[in-house]
Amino acid sequence: MTAKIVIGLDGTEAGERAIAFAKDLAGRIDGSELLVVYVIEWSPFTFQTPEENAQRHKRREEEIETAMTRVVTPAVESLKAAGFSAQGVVRHGDVAETLNAITVENNGSQIVVGRSSADGFTKRIFGSATQNLVMHADVPVTVVK
Amino acid sequence: MKQTCKFGLAGAATALLASSAAAQEAPGLDETINQAFADLTGPFVSFIFAPFPGTGFPWIVMWLVIAASVFTLYFAFVQMRFFSHAISLVKGDYSDPNDAGEVSHFQALATALSGTVGLGNIAGVAVAVGIGGPGATFWMILAGLLGMASKFTECTLGVKYRNEYDDGTVSGGPMYYMSKGFNELGLPGGKILAVLFSIFCILGALGGGNMFQANQAHQQIAGIVGDYPGWITGLVFAAVVFLVIVGGLKSIARVTEKVVPFMGVMYVVTALVIIGMNADKIGWAFGQIFAGAFTGLGVAGGMVGALIQGFKRAAFSNEAGVGSAAIAHSAVRTKEPITEGFVSLLEPFIDTVVICTMTALVIIITQQMIIDPETGNYMLNEAGTAIATVDGNSGVSLTSAAFGSAFSWFPYILAIAVILFAFSTMISWSYYGLKAWTYLFGEGHTKELVFKIIFCIFVVIGAAANLGPVIDFSDAAIFAMAVVNVFALYFLMKVVREELASYASRLKSGEIRKFAG
Numbered sequence: 001m002t003a004k005i006v007i008g009l010d011g012t013e014a015g016e017r018a019i020a021f022a023k024d025l026a027g028r029i030d031g032s033e034l035l036v037v038y039v040i041e042w043s044p045f046t047f048q049t050p051e052e053n054a055q056r057h058k059r060r061e062e063e064i065e066t067a068m069t070r071v072v073t074p075a076v077e078s079l080k081a082a083g084f085s086a087q088g089v090v091r092h093g094d095v096a097e098t099l100n101a102i103t104v105e106n107n108g109s110q111i112v113v114g115r116s117s118a119d120g121f122t123k124r125i126f127g128s129a130t131q132n133l134v135m136h137a138d139v140p141v142t143v144v145k
Numbered sequence: 146m147k148q149t150c151k152f153g154l155a156g157a158a159t160a161l162l163a164s165s166a167a168a169q170e171a172p173g174l175d176e177t178i179n180q181a182f183a184d185l186t187g188p189f190v191s192f193i194f195a196p197f198p199g200t201g202f203p204w205i206v207m208w209l210v211i212a213a214s215v216f217t218l219y220f221a222f223v224q225m226r227f228f229s230h231a232i233s234l235v236k237g238d239y240s241d242p243n244d245a246g247e248v249s250h251f252q253a254l255a256t257a258l259s260g261t262v263g264l265g266n267i268a269g270v271a272v273a274v275g276i277g278g279p280g281a282t283f284w285m286i287l288a289g290l291l292g293m294a295s296k297f298t299e300c301t302l303g304v305k306y307r308n309e310y311d312d313g314t315v316s317g318g319p320m321y322y323m324s325k326g327f328n329e330l331g332l333p334g335g336k337i338l339a340v341l342f343s344i345f346c347i348l349g350a351l352g353g354g355n356m357f358q359a360n361q362a363h364q365q366i367a368g369i370v371g372d373y374p375g376w377i378t379g380l381v382f383a384a385v386v387f388l389v390i391v392g393g394l395k396s397i398a399r400v401t402e403k404v405v406p407f408m409g410v411m412y413v414v415t416a417l418v419i420i421g422m423n424a425d426k427i428g429w430a431f432g433q434i435f436a437g438a439f440t441g442l443g444v445a446g447g448m449v450g451a452l453i454q455g456f457k458r459a460a461f462s463n464e465a466g467v468g469s470a471a472i473a474h475s476a477v478r479t480k481e482p483i484t485e486g487f488v489s490l491l492e493p494f495i496d497t498v499v500i501c502t503m504t505a506l507v508i509i510i511t512q513q514m515i516i517d518p519e520t521g522n523y524m525l526n527e528a529g530t531a532i533a534t535v536d537g538n539s540g541v542s543l544t545s546a547a548f549g550s551a552f553s554w555f556p557y558i559l560a561i562a563v564i565l566f567a568f569s570t571m572i573s574w575s576y577y578g579l580k581a582w583t584y585l586f587g588e589g590h591t592k593e594l595v596f597k598i599i600f601c602i603f604v605v606i607g608a609a610a611n612l613g614p615v616i617d618f619s620d621a622a623i624f625a626m627a628v629v630n631v632f633a634l635y636f637l638m639k640v641v642r643e644e645l646a647s648y649a650s651r652l653k654s655g656e657i658r659k660f661a662g
Contacts, residue, residue: 044237044249047402049395050256050576053248053476058313060246092246101242 003032006108008099008133011038011071014114014144019075021144022112026084034086036075037102038067041129042092064090096132103139110140175375175609182606183614186621193621193628202449205624206456209466212631213291216298219638220645224293224490230652231487238659239484247478250488257473257489259405260354260573261496263566264361265462267412267559268541270504272616275514275539276531277454278523279430280437282505284455289497292465293490298634301486301641302326303471304479317475318577319468319630320346320584326637338633339584342468345625346581347596349469353461353619354574355600356607358567360615361541363608365560368542379608383601385568390575391597398572405569408562409500415558416503419551423510430509457620460627462501463493467623468630472577481657483644508547513538575600 007022009015019036026032040063048056072088079086091098103111115130134141194203217224233239234250273281299319306325307317320339327335363378388394420427437451464470470492474485508514515533517524526533538546541563548555575597582596583589607615651657 040246042246044240044245045251047255047259047406048248048252049398049402050260050473050476050573052395053252053256053473054316054576055314056246056248056476057315057478061313063246091242093242098242098245 003029003109004035004107005032006035006037006099006103006106006111007075008095008111008113009036009038009071009075010095010114010129011067012114015071015075016114017144018112018114019079021142023079023082023084025112025142032085034079034084035102035106035108036072036079036086036088037099038071038088038090039095039098040064040067040090040092041095043094060092063092095129096136099133100137100139103137108139110142111137112142112144115143115145178376178606178609179611179614182610182618186614186618189625190617190621193624194617200449203453203457205628206453206460208631209295209460209624209627210288210291210456212466212627212634213288213295216294216634216638217291220294220297220642222294223297223645224290224494227487227490228494231491233659234484234488235491239657241660244478248476250477250479250484253474253477253485254488254491255406256402256476256573257470257492258409258495259402259569260469260473260577261462261464261492261570262405262409262500263570264358264541264563265458266496266500266504267544267563267566268361269458269462270501271508271538271540271543271547273454273458274505274508275534275543277451278437278514278532279433279505279509280435280439280448280451281455281458282434282502282509283438284452285459285501285505286455286498288456288459289463289465289493289501292459292463292493292497295466295631295634296463296470296493297486297490298638298641299466299468299471299630300474300489301483301644302634302637303475304477304482304485305640305644307475315476315478316580316583318346318472318580318584319626319633320581321475322471322637323629323633326640327633330636330640332636335633338629342626342629342633343581343585345622345629346468347578347585348622349467349619349626350574350578350581351600351603352615352622354469354577355571355603356610356615357619358570359604359607360610362564362567364541365545365563368545369557369560375609376605377608379605382568382571382608383604386571386575386604387597387601389572390600391594401565401569401572405565408565411558412562413500413503415548415552415555416507419507419548420503420510422551426510427506430506433509434505459493459497459501461620461623463496464623465493466627466631466634468626469574469577472580473573481644481648483641483648486641486644504544507551508543511547511550513543513547513550571604 005022005026007018009018022034026034067090068088072090076086076088089102091102099111111133113130113133130143134143193205196203235254237249237251240249273285302322303317306322307315308321309315319342323339323342324335359379359382362382363375366378367373385397389398439448460466470489474489477485479485513534515524515535516522523532525531531539534543536546545556545559548559578600579593579596583593586592648657
């Protein structure tokens, strides 16, 4: 049996714990693959100036490039170095929705994310991305503390 | 960036001191600016608004109405056939998740709307109804509905023929579809049209996109704190605009862009509440609108007067056929340029059919305009140029009085809304003007800076001048853009029809479909 484990990173040390857990998990399943995902929080329903719109494409490329080089590529490299089969994806969107959508597209069997320690007023009202993911994901989600 | 900001503030302060010294020497600075401006722009204004020989009907109004009607028929009422599809596009139903992070249809629409929703909807409508009577509303709505087809045509072309640069930024608009589109079709003269359009676009940016805004913003502030010279407001506004467009102080622009939509929604909701409070008069108000549309109800100029005012103010408010929206929409990266055309046809609908109608209904329903009890017709003011109003108000103060008669606090909210709308419109138009400027003179920091400084100077002139010459020049400049733009659209509309046919067939066959989400 092969399993594709999706690791959601947010660029904090919580991601490191998620990677460590996923490694452990993948080590127990033969032929499992790892997919490292970083979602750049973005909404199509915001308001922008004409100038921002004109530069948007350039900014988007820069954002993806930064996320790739700083977060995703190092994680993929370290997984590969440890002998795992791993790939990386960066995409814009709502964190929970997009992480789930990528998992479904790639036939992922489960999602592993780290629980970020941030705890603020807005999160109490709107819930965190992690909570939303757990509530709405189509596959089992493991939240690593 | 900090240094630039400091320079901006210091420069503005120096200018303020210099101007106040000048004002002490010549007490009538506002009048001097006003007279000089009226003299300078007079011939241009007369030409644009020249009537057909032997009639009182300006040829330019006919030009726009015919264009909107031609596009409506040529595209077989695209504004109705694709209205719901346009809404689906804005909702993101057809957006590929892999393109997430690019400018969305919603963002392009919101940006273009924040450039058009503004004083045209508040002050312009009051001018139209004040001169043309309630009947002007009917013609305004009709112009809005037809204008959707013009907007669809120009925005599709704007995206199709835009320039994409190596650094990933884009520039688009009528000047690009004129030169590239004409070239592609093997037609001569595209470049000449593009240059003409750019010149008028710069004038339009300085006029309707700047001076008119500054002027009305000043009137709002003066209406609350008492009368004071307009150039003072002008300098403050110029300083803030300078900080944003030259100093790169994006935070101000960002706050405005976020507050403006809420102001717009609040405006419409308040209008609906006032209309609801006067529910018994809704039937009467629509009766006035229809009767006035065909009889004029004794208004100056009669039915033709109502029609001219309605069409004029609709065009000024939603800018359909003017070409400005094509500049705003061209930032969207889409594989299908026509989708941007569909989205843009919602603009005249929201701007004119919804928001302008709200303003007109509130003015009519709160009975700001005096009706002669004997004839049942509207009474003219002493000069005979407009309908007499309760407190002699016109323009934005008429709208303010109408809303204020229901909610005494609303004029304050409206004043803030007008100032913010004015500001966001200025920011949008500074971009449109800049794109025209760089088309003519090339891109480059110094060249762009020159335009931006000229733009700021015109803020001061606009705030100091009287409404009459400012509104005339603003209209004339914006309509001059439409003369060139519509001319080009006639030649390029077949390109849009091919796109439309191809898209419609793929939509029908299911090749273009919603993304599951």
